[in-house]
Amino acid sequence: MRLSSLFIVVGTFLAAAAVSFIAAYFSVRLVEESSIAGVESRLADDGVTWASVDANGLQVFVIGTAPTEAERFRALSLAGTVVDAARVIDELQVADSAALEAPDFSIEILRNDEKISLIGLVPTNYEIDNFIEIVTDIAGGENNVSNLLEMANFPTPDGWDRAIRFSTRALEELPRSKISINAEVVAVKAMTDSAAAKDRIEGLLTRTAPEEITLELDLEAPRPVVTPFVLRFTKTADATGFDSCTANTEAARDQILAAAKAAGLEGDATCQIALGSPSKEWGKATSAAIKAVGDLGGGEVTFTNADIALLALEGTEAALFDTVVGKLENALPEAFVLDAVLPETPDPEKDQGPIEFVATRSPEGTVQLRGRINSETARSTAENYARARFTSSDVTVGTRVDPDLPADWSSRVLAGLEVLSMLANGSIVVTPEQMQVTGDTGDQNAEANIAGVLADKLGADSFVLNLTYKEKLDPTLGIPTPEECVAQITTIIGDRKITFEPGSATLDLSAKDILDELAELLTLCGDIPLEIQGHTDSQGRELMNEQLSQERAQSVLNALRDRRVFTSSYRAKGYGEVNPIATNDTEEGREANRRIEFRLIEQESTENADETVEEGTSDQAEGVTATDAGEGSDSEQN
Template sequence: MRLSALLTRLIVFVAAAFLSVAAAQTTVSVVEERSVLAVQETLVDQGYEWATVLGDGLQVILEGEAPTEAVRFRAISAAGGMVDASRVIDNLSVTDSEKITPPEFAIEILRNNSGVSLIGLIPASTDRDALAARITDIADGQPVTDLLEVADYPTPPTWRDAVAYSLRALEMLNKSKISVNADRVIVNAISDSPEEKRQLETALARNTPEGVRLAVNISAPRPVISPFTTRFILDENGARFDACTADTSEAVSQIIAAASEAGFRERGNCTLALGAPSRTWGEAVAQSIAAVDNMGGGTITVSDTDVTLIAPVGTGQATFDNIVGRLENSLPDAFALTAELPELPTATTDELPQFTATLSPEGAVQLRGRVPDDITNMVVENYANARFGQRTITMGTRIAEGLPSGWSVRVLAGIEALSELSNGAVIVEPDRLLVRGNTGNEDASATISRLLIDKLGQTADFEINVTYVEELDPIAGLPTPEECIAQINAITDGRKITFDPGSADLTADTQPVVDDIAEILQKCGDLRIRVSGFTDSQGREIMNQQLSQDRADAVLTALRARRVPVSTFESIGFGEENPIADNGTEEGRERNRRIEFSLILPEPTTEETSTLDELAQDPPAPAVEDDSATESE
């Protein structure tokens, strides 16, 4: 009996142990399965599809090939976030990098009053000494901080062109930050005036390297304008601004929006400037323009805080009073309104006095019309000489009595207005002043308008009809590189650059020729030009080559002494190569001894080279020549 109870207990114990082991195995299997699933889902969600997750009891094993060591570490960390990190077994490998990716070569250049600093990474093939010498020359005595590092990797094909361009830009810009890499140059700079900004933008836009993207951002200080003036006219000729000035971009938007409602359809050209009398300038001008629109025409002049509205002739009194009253009550507090309703003109048989000033395209000035006395006549002539310089002044004035009050002021204001034009005319009458002509200054109309308002008052009746001509603009009208070379060739065709026999010294007769070439190049801006030297065939070939090189260098030096920017020029001596005449005659040898100017053209791209190769293999049919044409020596 006792034996049977003991056996029973033993069987129960064994069964319990078996069940415990089975339950433990089942629990481990469930935990393993869920852990593997959770880790696998996490890795897939985070973009590590290349990793495989295996379970071994409570351990989670990661297998697979990670692209980099950093990615391998992040995958392990992701797995450790789902299960205890001690359970994660790392069996991952990292892909072998057959070739390390070359670093990006880049330079940050900063130039200001403290000097020039450079930081970045450049190829080992860079001529460090030449680069340092060029930067030192540009710094012009200011300190240079060189923090450039070097890496021995292949140089990108456009790297040298990008760096050369950035150094040319650095030479022009005293306050700048230039960012350079192989395919991009970013130029940020500060100019001293809007005029200098336009000049720099024009110069930087020339000779942009092929395959290099360029971004230029040059800021200029806003001009200070006094009086702060906007003048808007709406008449039978349409809506237009004689002058438009604003203190903020928001004010410009307000003004142009109001003008557009009134029928203004041209490109808005409001000058952002300092000197606004109130922060509500844009609101005041917009309301004034709206009043002119509601009246169906007229002129509105806002000068500082004074607003002057001149209604069209024939406007009804009730309409005039209604619109003026609404404008007067809606204007911001700082602004005061003066409104004028012109009377209908009455017929008269009296001849109106008149003064006319004209400026020809050649610079000749003619002054005709009436002046009140001899003193005024002398003042008018002297003032014209002061405004127009050494130009020819022809006086056709005459003394007359009974001229209106303020006539002398109107005449002098008209002469000053004419001096803002390249050519044109000014007609001065008792009640009206007309200015018309051409100019190379986009802001000439606004300048003349402010001038006349300042001299004659806001109620003055004047009309400005000025046309901007790009060819007259000293900046936008710069000649093209091809035109510059053509002008130089025209000079050297008639007058050669000559040297003392057997030397590289320019003759005295050549100095005026170089002066004329320098004058052209100073107007042409930043060009890439090659100065080539050639000799005749007399003497040894090596000596001729060296002599031609020395002569080309001498011309470059002479141009540099005349303040021509020659940093983008190169001089090459070709010796007796490429003769243009027979070396067997004295006349031919004289022609072969020469200096030539040409543009440095960019190297052809791979596509262009392939096209040239195809043409070389399969040349086109030759053109039929005219046997009657002969070449003259």
Template sequence: MRLSSSIIVFSVYVTAAAAAVLVASFAAEAIERFSTHSISKALEEGEFDWVHVSSDGLQVRLSGTAPTEADRFRALSVAGSIVDAHRAIDRMEVQAGAEIAAPRFSVEILRNGDGISLIGLIPTGTNRDQVVTKIEEIADGTHVTDMLESADHPVPEGWESALSFGLDALGSLPRSKISVDADLVAITAISNSAAEREQLEANLLQRVPDGLEVMLDISAPRPVITPFTLRYLINDGVGSFDACSADSQTTIDQILTAARASGLQGDAECVIGLGNPSPKWGSAVAIGVKALAEIGGGSITFSDADVTLVALDTTPQALFDRVAGELETDLPDVFSLHAVLPDPVEIDGTGEGQGPPEFVATRSPEGLIQLRGRLTDERVRSAVESYARARFGMDQVYAATRLDAELPDGWPVRVLAALEALAELNHGSIVVQPDFVEVRGTTGHPEARANISRILSEKLGEAENFGVEVTYEETLDPIAALPTTEECVDGINAVLAETKITFAPGAATIAAGAGRTLDKIADIMRDCQDVKMEIAGHTDSQGREIMNQNLSQGRAEAVLSALMARRVLTSNLEAKGYGESTPIADNDTEEGREANRRIEFTLILPEEEPTEEAESATPTAVANETEATATGTDDEQN
């Protein structure tokens, strides 16, 4: 009986234990499913879609590849917020980091009147010292601010040619900002005129290396014209401008239409600028030109809003009065008219004649200034002579004036204004009378007539009866007279034909006696800084070929350095040694070897332009080197 009871009890315990195990198993599975689901949902909401969640009993395994270590840590933190941290087993990996990318190399260069500043990052493979030396050469004594940094990464393809072009452009642009990248050079600059802008753009675009993108933004700002001046004359039915200012092309068209209707022949140039006193400037000028034609000739001058009509001294009084009255009525309100019917003008030109009192000044082609005629008193004479010496040079002025206390009011102002006008001439004369000022001469400044008219119209006020007979000669123009590329090389050729460059035997040291020749070449090259030339070194065939090659390269570089020492801008010069490879004479004779030992200056033409005919016609300046007789090795003979 007891045994039966014990069996029953044991069976009950076994059944209970089995039930407990079964319940625990179901509970553990429920916990695993809940944990996995909850963690997966939380990670999904946190956009950790790269995490894979699995369970092993009460433990939760997190696997997958995290983009970064921070992402791995955040995913583990999300899981730890749902289950105990010790139950979250980290099986996650972190994606391998990408290699550090090379930095973007670039240089910003700013140039103005105060100097040059450069900032940026360049590769260590770029010769920094060479870049700074070239910048200092371009700066020509002004301050250079160097804020360049360098990084040890490979030099990008195209970087060196882009930087070289940027520095080359900098030499031509005194006011500019140049941004250099490996595949792009952006240039922002200011030119003095539209013509200069076009020339700069053409020159720069010709020199762009293959594969380099260039962005040019060269502006030619409108000048501020003060006073805003226009002067139109009619003589014998033919019209001409001494000065023409306008605020737009539309205004120019309006002015020229009126001028052509009144006798203007051929083309005329008007300067577009700022400073016009009224939006009706063009209309006012057209009305004035028409009135001048109606009275048959003379001049009309607009100086800001002041208008002076000077008729011919033969104009009938009644006609003059009618036209002047109508013009005063027709001009826009802002303009005021001063009309003059002059007495006949007699020019004696000596300052000593029996006609009206005169002051005369002349300027010779050599720059000598002579002052003659009448001045009011000693104080005025001292002021006039001091002004002339300050303007033209202390030793350039000869004064032989006399005093006349009866001269009209405003005489000193008329004399000083005329002397200021004389400064616009290379040579010529001025004659000052009470009612007339005449300026005659020759100039190399294309804007001289307009400048003289502007000076006299501003300084003379209502007494603006003056004449300007000024001729422009291109040979006197310092810009137009600059030599062409061929003339540059021909000039060097003439110097070298007269005196040869010499070197020490077997060395790249320039002999002391060649200094004068290099000075002359440097003088020529200051007007030829935009001309690309190669300085080529050549030897004869004596000695080893590699030694001759090195010697010729050293000699070409020595000439380049000598020109740089003479403050010649050498950015457009290249030194290259050719050794014995290009003889021009027989190396079997002493005379032939002497001819083959030479330095050549040769034009570098743009790659797209040279042809076989052009290359054969390239001007070359040759210097046959005079060598001292040496008894050493064959290399010394080279």
């Protein structure tokens, strides 16, 4: 009995030990599997796909090859957030950095006069300090340089130093520029001060660029503002060409020159691209009128803004004239007004008109002499005198000899031509009784000076003056005043609109051309105090509308700044729905209220506060109405 009792006790202990061992084994396996699953899940969530996990009891092994030392440390840290960091065993390797592919090293330099920003990635072993010193010197001090360059520990690529040296040379020449650099390509995009400066810098950079570097140049020159916008094309038996040619775009210039070639122009011709066109369809209108001159077999056409004067050749058939003019009238855009004249053929049997000599000078500088002169010698003298006073190619003579004129007629004609040269444009009419002088001038003392000349040569009572002083013709005024700049903004925008994507402050692609032209004008205007205002309709909540209008005004300001406009004196302000210019009860009114305005800041509290350019935005999605938007639109219609 005693032996069997002993066996029972020993068996009991052995059974308990076996059960404990089994329980401990499964507990350890459960801990291991739980630890592995937890760590693997955390690593996967954070994108660490290159590491694996194993466990032995309480120890957790992180195994694999890390791309960098930083990645190795991050993996271990992530594992330590799941299990006790003391349990984590590091079995990680770090990849050899020499075996990794080198990154694309590049620098982007942004310069706005003295302010320069450096953005990009450069090799660690490249001596960047010398480059920074040169840039700082160009900028006029370290406070004007924003250094956002980062470094990577890889070899310096071939050609890198050569590209950097060339780029600093380009940076010195271009105060408003963006230069993108890598070891093989240097891309330069910049605004120059003039067409001459553009040609000079373009030639310089092309000549000095190293052969191993691909140079990509995109240089632009500001277009001048032309007022009035003019074009004059003539076709005669002797010559065909332009006395003056102005275009608003490169496409319009090509269209005009192609029409002139078809009308008989031979050789090369130039056409200035400028701002100030009365219509975006300038090219269509001018090319149609030039074609009409060709179809008539000759004549001349003059554009002064939207006014068109077409003069056929003497002797042109009336039926042909009517047909051609009718086609031209139908082809012209709505903004243009045509005045077509068919001269009558003189009848020798009839009186040849009043006894007078007339000389006219157009705003474009063309001079015409017509009427009576007292001898061939006097006619030759008047013509030579006119060609000396004015550009000879701009003088057209259509006078006839009348020997019965007063004896002092020739001296009166020459005196008239002298005072006509003192006007920007106008006319003189010489009759046996007196001389009448009419015209525009930019000289405030012109009337007194002209009166002095005529009184000395003709007598105090022998002339009548009708002169108008115009500031825009005054050469002493220099650059446009802020008020004139705002007025020219009106001309440039015309019937177009700055548009945004529906319900957002993102500029629509159709706004690019307007902003390009505004940027060129504002660059000429200089540092004027300008407020760019955003306005919305009353759809949606008032606070949301105010925020949207502010963001849109800021988008326009940013777009101008991106085009190298000096905007330090500008500000963007959103007024939301508080200043409507039309009713919000109709879709037409709401669209008018969604607009961008340009206002001189100094005029906000003066009597001239209405000196404003209003530009409506047509940014509502097609087919969406106030009803479609619903009450919860939150400014989607704006």
